[in-house]
Amino acid sequence: MSDTAAQQRDDDSEEPIDRDDSAETGTTDPERTDDGTDTGTVSTGAESVVAALEAAGVETAFGVQGGAIMPVYDALYDSSVRHITMAHEQGAAHAADAYGVVTGEPGLCLATSGPGATNLVTGIADADMDSDAMLALTGQVPTEFVGNDAFQETDTVGVTRPITKHNYFAGEADSVGDVVGEAFELARVGRPGPTLVDLPKDVTLDETTESPGPAKAPAGTDPDPNADPAAVTEAARAIENAERPLCLFGGGVIKAEASDAARTFARTYEIPVTTTMPGIGTFPEDDDLSLSWAGMHGTGYANMAITHTDCLIAVGTRFDDRLTGGIDTFAPEAEVVHVDIDPAEISKNVYADYPLIGDAGAVLDQLTAAVRTAPDVDEWREQCADWKETYPMTYATPEDEPLKxxxxxxxxxxxxxxxxxxxxxxxxxxxxxxxxxxxxxxxxxxxxxxxxxxxxxxxxxxxxxxxxxxxxxxxxxxxxxxxxxxxxxxxxxxxxxxxxxxxxxxxxxxxxxxxxxxxxxxxxxxxxxxxxxxxxxxxxxxxxxxxxxxxxxxxxxxxxxxxxxxxxxxxxxxxxxxxxxxxxxxxxxxxxxxxxxxxxxxxxxx
CATH class of the missing domain: 3.40.50.970 (Thiamin diphosphate (ThDP)-binding fold, Pyr/PP domains)
Incomplete structure (x- = not known):
C-alpha cells in the first residue's frame, strides 16, 4: 500500500497510533516514579474533555458518532452527560441551539471530522447570527495527517472561523480539558455565541496526568455589566422629556435574563412596548402596553409607533434589516437610546444618540433608577391604542376557501x-x-x-x-x-x-x-x-x-x-x-x- 493510501484509510478501521493498550481503555491506575511517588491519575485526552464538560455542568449533548470523534464518545460511555444521537449533524446543532435557548445554558453538539463537521456548519452559523450560546466539539484526523488531505479531513477551524465567537484547535492531551472548559464559558459570557473545539484523534487518545481546572473564559471577555453613569443620566433626561417614547426590546433582553427588568422599566413609566422578532416573550403580549413585534411582518400598530416615536429606547437589538426596512425611514423622528453588551452594535446600522454599553438587565436597572419623573405620555398611549383598533391582526375565513x-x-x-x-x-x-x-x-x-x-x-x-x-x-x-x-x-x-x-x-x-x-x-x-x-x-x-x-x-x-x-x-x-x-x-x-x-x-x- 502506498503512503498516501495508508493515510487515507477509513478511521473506523485504522490501527492505534503508537500507544499501549492502557491508553485506549482509559486506565485510571496511578503512575509512579522509581521511589513509588504517586504523580497523578492517568487518563486520556478524551476523558479530560468529558471531565471538563461535567465540571462545567453540562447535562445533555446532541451528536452523531464517527471515526475521529470516537474516543470522545467512548469517554461519554460512563459519563453523567446524556447523549442524544441525532439523525443528521445539522439536526444535532439545531437541537443543541434550542436546548440552550430554553435552558439559558450553552447547548452542546458533537460530530466527527470532515462531513460531520461541515454538516454542523449551518447550525453553527444559525447560532452565530442569533447570538445563541453553543459549544461544538468536532473530531479531527491525527495531527500528523493534518494538511495532507487525509480521509475525512476538513480545515474545520478555517471553515468555522467566520461563524464562531472563537474556535480552537486542540494541540495536546495535557491542555485539551482546559481548552474545552474555556470554550464552554466563552460561549456564554458577554454577547453569547457559538464556540468550537477541533479535536485531533491522537490528542483525544493520548495519555495525560493533567486534570482540567475550573472552566473560565479568557481574561477581558466578560465585560462590565454597567453602562457609564454619565451616559445613563443623559439618556434618562431624554426619556423624561419625551412626548412619544417607545421601548423596543430585542433578543438580547432574553439572553441577559433581563425580561423582569424590562417589564419593570416599561410599567414604571407606562411606556408602550414593541419587540423585535427574536425578542418575542420579553414583554407579555396581553399587557395593555404591548404592541407585539415590529418589522417586515410585524403588527401595523407596532410599525406605526416606531415611525412616530420621538424617543426609541432600544435594548438588546442589532437593528437588522428585517426590523428596520430602509434605515433612512426608520424611526425618523426619534432620538435613539441604544443599550447593548456589544459595542460593535452601537451605531452600526441605526445611529445611537445615547449609547449605553452594558448588560441589558443592569443598564435597565440603572435607567429605572435614573429617570426621576415619568414622561407625560397619556396622549401617546391613547394614540397607540387607536392604532391597535385601526390595524388589528385579523384574517377572513370564507366558507368557499380552504383552511386558513x-x-x-x-x-x-x-x-x-x-x-x-x-x-x-x-x-x-x-x-x-x-x-x-x-x-x-x-x-x-x-x-x-x-x-x-x-x-x-x-x-x-x-x-x-x-x-x-x-x-x-x-x-x-x-x-x-x-x-x-x-x-x-x-x-x-x-x-x-x-x-x-x-x-x-x-x-x-x-x-x-x-x-x-x-x-x-x-x-x-x-x-x-x-x-x-x-x-x-x-x-x-x-x-x-x-x-x-x-x-x-x-x-x-x-x-x-x-x-x-x-x-x-x-x-x-x-x-x-x-x-x-x-x-x-x-x-x-x-x-x-x-x-x-x-x-x-x-x-x-x-
Whole structure:
C-alpha cells in the first residue's frame, strides 16, 4: 500500500497510533516514579474533555458518532452527560441551539471530522447570527495527517472561523480539558455565541496526568455589566422629556435574563412596548402596553409607533434589516437610546444618540433608577391604542376557501398553557406562528431569525423537549409549526423523537409551496412560480406513522379542534398534516427596504 493510501484509510478501521493498550481503555491506575511517588491519575485526552464538560455542568449533548470523534464518545460511555444521537449533524446543532435557548445554558453538539463537521456548519452559523450560546466539539484526523488531505479531513477551524465567537484547535492531551472548559464559558459570557473545539484523534487518545481546572473564559471577555453613569443620566433626561417614547426590546433582553427588568422599566413609566422578532416573550403580549413585534411582518400598530416615536429606547437589538426596512425611514423622528453588551452594535446600522454599553438587565436597572419623573405620555398611549383598533391582526375565513393557517395557530394557542414552547422552521408558517400566538413568557419562542434556516423547527423541538424535561417540566407542551418545505428538510429527526419517546407535536401547515417565495413571486415577479410549487409532497401523516409517530391529516375547520386535542393527549411525538390555503399571504408586510409606516395590508398594495 502506498503512503498516501495508508493515510487515507477509513478511521473506523485504522490501527492505534503508537500507544499501549492502557491508553485506549482509559486506565485510571496511578503512575509512579522509581521511589513509588504517586504523580497523578492517568487518563486520556478524551476523558479530560468529558471531565471538563461535567465540571462545567453540562447535562445533555446532541451528536452523531464517527471515526475521529470516537474516543470522545467512548469517554461519554460512563459519563453523567446524556447523549442524544441525532439523525443528521445539522439536526444535532439545531437541537443543541434550542436546548440552550430554553435552558439559558450553552447547548452542546458533537460530530466527527470532515462531513460531520461541515454538516454542523449551518447550525453553527444559525447560532452565530442569533447570538445563541453553543459549544461544538468536532473530531479531527491525527495531527500528523493534518494538511495532507487525509480521509475525512476538513480545515474545520478555517471553515468555522467566520461563524464562531472563537474556535480552537486542540494541540495536546495535557491542555485539551482546559481548552474545552474555556470554550464552554466563552460561549456564554458577554454577547453569547457559538464556540468550537477541533479535536485531533491522537490528542483525544493520548495519555495525560493533567486534570482540567475550573472552566473560565479568557481574561477581558466578560465585560462590565454597567453602562457609564454619565451616559445613563443623559439618556434618562431624554426619556423624561419625551412626548412619544417607545421601548423596543430585542433578543438580547432574553439572553441577559433581563425580561423582569424590562417589564419593570416599561410599567414604571407606562411606556408602550414593541419587540423585535427574536425578542418575542420579553414583554407579555396581553399587557395593555404591548404592541407585539415590529418589522417586515410585524403588527401595523407596532410599525406605526416606531415611525412616530420621538424617543426609541432600544435594548438588546442589532437593528437588522428585517426590523428596520430602509434605515433612512426608520424611526425618523426619534432620538435613539441604544443599550447593548456589544459595542460593535452601537451605531452600526441605526445611529445611537445615547449609547449605553452594558448588560441589558443592569443598564435597565440603572435607567429605572435614573429617570426621576415619568414622561407625560397619556396622549401617546391613547394614540397607540387607536392604532391597535385601526390595524388589528385579523384574517377572513370564507366558507368557499380552504383552511386558513392562522386558524390552526390560534387553535393550538387556545388549547395550551402560557408556558408552551413554540418552535418553527422558516417561512410563512413561522410568521403566522409569531403573529397569531399570544406570547407571555421569555424562552417560549424558539426560531431561526438572522440566518433564516428552513428545517430548524423539528430538531429545535427535540432540543426544546429535552430541555424542558431536564428542567423538571415534563408536562410542558412543545409545539413545532412547520411548513411542508421546511419539514421535508429535517423530518428524519422524527425518528429521534420516536426513539427517545419525546412528547411533542408537529403541526405542518402544508400549502404545497415554498410559501414565502410564492408570495414574493406573486408580488414582485409577476406571479412566475419558478421552483416554488411543491405539489409533489408526500402524505406526511402516513410518513409519521411509518416513523412510529401518531399521524393525522386535517383538511377542514371542523377537524382542527379534535386533531389538536388528540395530538396533545398523545404520549409521544405526533404530526398533524394541515392542508391549508395555498394562496394565503402573510400580512402586514413592509417591502424589503421600505418604510415601516407604509406597510401593505393586501397583496395589491405591494
Amino acid at each position: 393557517p392562522q386558524f390552526v395557530v390560534e387553535a393550538f394557542d387556545e388549547a395550551t398553557d402560557d408556558d408552551t414552547i413554540v418552535t418553527t422552521g422558516v417561512g410563512q408558517h413561522q410568521m403566522w406562528a409569531s403573529q397569531f400566538w399570544t406570547y407571555t413568557d421569555p424562552r417560549t419562542w424558539v426560531s431561526s431569525h438572522g440566518l433564516g434556516t428552513m428545517g430548524y423547527g423539528v430538531p429545535a423541538a427535540i432540543g426544546a423537549r429535552v430541555a424542558a424535561d431536564a428542567m423538571g417540566d415534563p408536562e410542558r407542551d412543545v409545539i413545532c409549526f412547520d411548513g411542508d418545505g421546511s419539514f421535508l428538510m429535517t423530518m428524519q429527526e422524527l425518528s429521534v423523537a420516536v426513539r427517545e419517546e419525546l412528547n411533542l407535536t408537529i403541526a405542518v401547515l402544508n400549502n404545497e409551496y415554498i410559501g414565502m417565495v410564492r408570495q414574493w413571486q406573486d408580488a414582485f415577479f409577476e406571479g412566475r412560480h419558478m421552483a416554488s410549487e411543491y405539489n409533489w409532497m408526500p402524505e406526511f401523516d402516513k410518513l409519521a406513522e411509518a416513523f412510529g409517530a401518531l399521524g393525522i391529516r386535517v383538511d377542514g375547520y371542523d377537524d382542527v379542534a379534535p386533531a389538536v386535542e388528540e395530538a396533545l393527549a398523545y404520549d409521544g411525538p405526533a404530526v398533524i398534516d394541515f392542508h391549508v390555503d395555498p394562496e394565503e399571504d402573510v400580512l402586514p408586510m413592509v417591502p424589503s427596504g421600505g418604510a415601516n409606516g407604509r406597510f401593505a395590508l393586501s397583496e395589491d398594495q405591494l
